[in-house]
Amino acid sequence: MTTRIEVERAWGQAATGEALVMREGFSPRYDLDRTTGIISRIGHSAEGATLKDKIVFIPTVKGGVAGGWAFLDILGKGYAPAGFVFGRINPVMVQGAVLARLPIMSGWKSDALALVRSGDIVRLDPRAMTVEVLERKG
Amino acid sequence: MDTGTLQLTSEEQAMLRGEQGPAVQQALQYQIEVGTFFGARRMVPITNAHFMGDIEVMGDAGLAHLQDMAGLHAQCRVDTSTNARCMDFAAAQCLGQDPGEVEKERKVIQILRDMRMVTTDTCINYQTVYQPKLGEHVAWGDTGTVIYANSVFGARTNFESGNAGLSAALTGRTPAYGFHLDECRRGSIAVDLRTELTDTADWGAIGRIVGHPNQDYFAVPVIEGVRDMPSSDSLKHLGCSLASYGSMAMYHIVGVTPEAPTARAAFGGREPQQRMTITRDDLEAVYQSYRYVPGANNVVVFSGPQQSLLEMRTLAELFAGRKVADGMRVFVTTNHSILADARRLGYADTLAEAGVTILEGVCFYILQRLSRIREENGWTNLVSNSAKIVNTITAHRFNTVLRRTRDCVDIACTGELA
Numbered sequence: 059m060t061t062r063i064e065v066e067r068a069w070g071q072a073a074t075g076e077a078l079v080m081r082e083g084f085s086p087r088y089d090l091d092r093t094t095g096i097i098s099r100i101g102h103s104a105e106g107a108t109l110k111d112k113i114v115f116i117p118t119v120k121g122g123v124a125g126g127w128a129f130l131d132i133l134g135k136g137y138a139p140a141g142f143v144f145g146r147i148n149p150v151m152v153q154g155a156v157l158a159r160l161p162i163m164s165g166w167k168s169d170a171l172a173l174v175r176s177g178d179i180v181r182l183d184p185r186a187m188t189v190e191v192l193e194r195k196g
Numbered sequence: 197m198d199t200g201t202l203q204l205t206s207e208e209q210a211m212l213r214g215e216q217g218p219a220v221q222q223a224l225q226y227q228i229e230v231g232t233f234f235g236a237r238r239m240v241p242i243t244n245a246h247f248m249g250d251i252e253v254m255g256d257a258g259l260a261h262l263q264d265m266a267g268l269h270a271q272c273r274v275d276t277s278t279n280a281r282c283m284d285f286a287a288a289q290c291l292g293q294d295p296g297e298v299e300k301e302r303k304v305i306q307i308l309r310d311m312r313m314v315t316t317d318t319c320i321n322y323q324t325v326y327q328p329k330l331g332e333h334v335a336w337g338d339t340g341t342v343i344y345a346n347s348v349f350g351a352r353t354n355f356e357s358g359n360a361g362l363s364a365a366l367t368g369r370t371p372a373y374g375f376h377l378d379e380c381r382r383g384s385i386a387v388d389l390r391t392e393l394t395d396t397a398d399w400g401a402i403g404r405i406v407g408h409p410n411q412d413y414f415a416v417p418v419i420e421g422v423r424d425m426p427s428s429d430s431l432k433h434l435g436c437s438l439a440s441y442g443s444m445a446m447y448h449i450v451g452v453t454p455e456a457p458t459a460r461a462a463f464g465g466r467e468p469q470q471r472m473t474i475t476r477d478d479l480e481a482v483y484q485s486y487r488y489v490p491g492a493n494n495v496v497v498f499s500g501p502q503q504s505l506l507e508m509r510t511l512a513e514l515f516a517g518r519k520v521a522d523g524m525r526v527f528v529t530t531n532h533s534i535l536a537d538a539r540r541l542g543y544a545d546t547l548a549e550a551g552v553t554i555l556e557g558v559c560f561y562i563l564q565r566l567s568r569i570r571e572e573n574g575w576t577n578l579v580s581n582s583a584k585i586v587n588t589i590t591a592h593r594f595n596t597v598l599r600r601t602r603d604c605v606d607i608a609c610t611g612e613l614a
Contacts, residue, residue: 067233067234068233069229087253087562087588088588091591093567098567098592099590099593119411119413121339121443123337123338123355126248126337126358126359127255127258127358130258131254131255131258133257134255134256134260135255135257148355149230149357149413150357153355153356153358153359157261
């Protein structure tokens with residue numbers, strides 16, 4: 059059976075990519091090496107993972123205003139994710155994603171952390187406000 | 197014209213048609229997209245903006261965007277100050293920052309000045325530049341500034357990062373969602389404080405205790421039990437820490453902040469969604485939660501946020517007649533106006549004689565090339581009295597430790613990691 063998750067808010071174009079599921083909050087300032095696109099905070103649940111081309115699932119946010127520029131910056135450097143799906147969100151993530159034209163969603167109505175695993179192939183449809191798991195990681 | 201969820205005034209409709217130039221048109225289009233995400237129904241006029249953007253966080257793509265907007269003759273229509281930068285030009289070479297990035301940072305500053313921004317280079321504009329009034333709508337682009345504006349002044353702003361702050365400066369308005377609206381400003385977490393707070397670091401620790409387990413931009417803690425009237429610096433450290441650990445944009449302190457004459461008023465008639473009690477043991481547990489790791493070279497930092505003049509005086513008094521120990525480096529950051537006063541009053545000389553490095557117009561954790569600077573200097577532990585900076589700097593792989601101000605100075609001057 060197809061797994062489909064509804065969200066409360068969404069912006070951007072549809073996107074498909076491999077999921078990267080974080081287990082904790084995220085800030086591009088605190089957690090990300092913006093010169094490589096790799097999660098660098100010691101002990102972060104996604105430490106060592108790259109954001110590049112991923113659909114990133116993040117339960118909540120930390121900080122901070124860096125995201126307002128950071129997503130455009132990593133897009134320019136070639137490390138941008140394909141999209142973001144947040145549980146809880148702040149305006150910074152939206153402001154940054156809209157500037158970088160990266161699709162972004164928030165407010166999952168069923169627990170995305172339980173339903174999606176890193177490595178799954180997922181599709182974001184901001185117009186329909188849904189996330190769909192297309193393919194499970196083998 | 198796609199106006200999303202927003203109903204625009206006739207002036208705003210003219211802006212969107214491009215009648216006030218392409219920069220304003222582009223800025224308003226962007227604001228409509230962001231505002232629609234949050235279901236904003238209208239724009240609200242602002243009196244003041246605070247812009248965050250330096251080359252470290254903007255990168256070449258951000259600089260190109262800024263240049264594009266400058267090419268469209270973008271001009272701020274409200275008073276706009278700028279946030280702390282990623283380099284102090286006088287220290288950039290000593291620190292080993294990239295000469296190419298130095299030149300780009302100079303370009304950024306010139307573009308902002310050409311747009312009519314006042315390049316104050318400060319994250320404490322609320323202490324030194326502009327103090328909005330109760331109910332005044334502003335658009336501020338640094339989390340510490342936002343939470344101070346909402347909580348202490350009773351002004352109204354969301355986090356307005358990067359292009360959002362710029363857009364607000366250009367259009368003179370911002371989408372009315374979040375903390376511009378009464379319903380978002382009501383308390384949601386009841387915090388019963390049952391301990392004395394004796395240092396700004398204690399206030400930051402409270403921010404971690406409340407913020408870390410409750411990461412939610414729309415959560416608003418209401419603190420009761422504060423025994424003595426807190427100073428501006430205490431409230432600064434509380435807010436910066438709540439904003440950092442919890443991504444929060446507002447708090448109330450009953451009997452202290454303007455929208456909390458009583459707990460009932462702070463909660464706006466609704467029941468708290470959560471209750472917390474904080475004891476002396478909880479506070480001490482924060483300090484005990486940090487562990488040093490072995491390392492010959494370490495750094496003590498008084499930054500994040502920049503130091504006020506009163507904090508500069510305190511540091512000068514604590515460092516007077518002492519010397520920074522071998523293997524330790526000490527950095528203090530502040531803004532231009534405070535440093536000028538600190539020089540006039542002798543605080544800067546006292547700190548320099550002790551071996552403290554003062555950086556001007558920057559914040560330590562946003563320094564350009566910081567990861568490499570850490571590696572080149574072999575810095576292992578970063579000790580600070582700022583609960584915010586021990587959280588924000590971790591992408592650069594420092595081992596961070598929070599200590600009270602006097603303890604930080606002792607650590608700096610003895611080299612003993614206590």
